[in-house]
Amino acid sequence: EIVLTQSPGTLSLSPGERATFSCRASQSVSGRYLAWYQQKPGQAPRLLIYGASNRATGIPDRFSGSGSGTDFTLTISRLEPEDFAVYYCHQYGTSPPWTFGQGTKVEVK
Amino acid sequence: EVQLVQSGPEVKKPGESLKISCTGSGYNFATYWIGWVRQTPERGLEWMGIIYPDDSHTIYSPSFQGQVTISVDKSITTAYLQRTSLKASDTATYYCARVGGSYYSDYYMDLWGDGTTVTVSS
Numbered sequence: 001e002i003v004l005t006q007s008p009g010t011l012s013l014s015p016g017e018r019a020t021f022s023c024r025a026s027q028s029v030s031g032r033y034l035a036w037y038q039q040k041p042g043q044a045p046r047l048l049i050y051g052a053s054n055r056a057t058g059i060p061d062r063f064s065g066s067g068s069g070t071d072f073t074l075t076i077s078r079l080e081p082e083d084f085a086v087y088y089c090h091q092y093g094t095s096p097p098w099t100f101g102q103g104t105k106v107e108v109k
Numbered sequence: 110e111v112q113l114v115q116s117g118p119e120v121k122k123p124g125e126s127l128k129i130s131c132t133g134s135g136y137n138f139a140t141y142w143i144g145w146v147r148q149t150p151e152r153g154l155e156w157m158g159i160i161y162p163d164d165s166h167t168i169y170s171p172s173f174q175g176q177v178t179i180s181v182d183k184s185i186t187t188a189y190l191q192r193t194s195l196k197a198s199d200t201a202t203y204y205c206a207r208v209g210g211s212y213y214s215d216y217y218m219d220l221w222g223d224g225t226t227v228t229v230s231s
Binding site for chain 1: 146153154155156168170171172176206209214215216217218219220221222223224
């Protein structure tokens with residue numbers, strides 16, 4: 001089973017700042033099969049990025065994803081008030097089980 | 110509207126059984142995998158398994174194999190998650206989600222239900 005480790009656990013930032021999230025896998029994720037989700041309190045996760053760098057339908061272009069192998073990054077170029085939430089990475093490589101990271105919370109500084 | 114609608118909250122006693130549902134609409138339900146994800150504060154998001162409605166092919170996480178049963182009735186576009194002999198540790202929010210890719214790859218989850226909260230307590 002691939003273990004995903006996200007860092008940092010919490011980001012304290014102000015609106016307008018850049019946010020960078022890291023997701024490191026315990027072994028290589030095949031096919032760049034890595035997704036990012038956003039979750040707000042009391043809501044279900046929402047898909048942001050799939051295939052490491054493809055934005056899901058309706059996701060603003062301030063969200064971008066990059067990486068391959070064991071290191072992946074989600075970047076929000078300029079934080080909007082609605083972006084303060086928890087972000088999870090998810091690997092869905094060649095073989096199940098597919099796993100999630102433990103999440104990074106973005107809070108208002 | 111493309112959506113997944115889950116059944117309502119459940120309160121159960123240890124040892125009881127549970128069956129929660131997830132009904133899809135607004136898309137071709139039969140040709141997208143449906144997955145189940147458990148969320149708890151202690152363990153975060155856990156991928157439980159997926160089922161392909163058209164042929165009922167199911168893939169379980171080893172952590173949940175034998176512990177839960179995932180099934181589907183494509184005639185009513187509904188997937189189910191079943192658990193017998195509930196324990197307090199089954200207290201969680203359970204999400205169903207549509208898998209956005211193809212039958213053979215790209216198993217990201219592009220559409221989520223609102224979640225079903227399950228509380229197991231004596």
